[in-house]
Amino acid sequence: MTQAKHLEPEVLRQTVVVFSQNYLPICRINIKRAIALLIAGRAEPLSYMGDRGWQVIAPRLVLFVPEHIRLTIGKTERLWRVPPVNRKEVLRRDNHTCQYCGSVKHLTLDHVLPRSKGGSHTWENVVTACERCNQSKGDRTPHEAGMTLRTKPKAPVHPTVAFAEQFWREQKGSHS
Template sequence: MTSATQVLRQSVVVFSKNYLPMSQVNIKRAIALLITGKAEPLDLINGKLFEVRSPSLVLLVPEWIRLTITGSERVWKVPPVNRREVLRRDQRICQYCGSTKKLTLDHVIPRSKGGKHSWENVVTACQRCNSRKGNRTPQQAGMTLRTKLTAPMHPTVAFAEQFWLEVQVNLERQEI
């Protein structure tokens, strides 16, 4: 049996009306969406049900819900290339050595050699690696990047990608 506080710590995946996984909400928000009719329960691959009790009602909240309302989607733009956004994308880790100390920004292809100030050319680097690389490309300096550089993606798309990856891993575990 699960305690009330454990149930209230659970989260529920919210799908759009078109079945795109959009986000995770806490169980209180999920209950509000279900009771007001803004969402309906989904049973994908026999998902879990969380039992929530009040003095007059027992509510079974599914692990996944689908919005029944169609709202206008907010317009999302790729953020500008600046220190805060690059640090966020790179998770505050040097993309050459993995350090989290004394971080700076580095142009992979130096601007003096025609490199652009773009998402595909700017990385987080610690001062040591940035100095070591200097005005050279990573290949010339004998350094390699830890990740492929891309612009940040829409938060809903990123969430959906991660969600389906986890579903796939869980299905593979069940097959073993």
């Protein structure tokens, strides 16, 4: 006897953007969580964003779930600290990619300005590099070695800020 697969309606695979009380886009959640927030009165629809959304029909109610909701509850922001400069965090920031050639194999950390020349172990001076590029660069700056960085190294930003920046970039691109 074969077991029937439970098919989830397409609408339940949708996501909703959540804004804070002061209209900062903070995250994207699944529609089930959005429904729970709306029914509990912990969020409200954002109608100024347009009338796009989904109609959810349940046995006892019909609910319109918009693409964007705003939290109505006052919650203090959780304290977030810049993570320490270590292998795991630098690899995450650099998307597990060599910042010189783009390789994703045999990765190491490289000090852009070598420590022997006064370089510090900071977010702005440490990048992901493959073994080949790291050896090729040696104890020199990228300029001295004739190499260029793909991105300028910087400390990670708060996840909410990163989401907000991405959200507004996407909105700008969809309205061009």
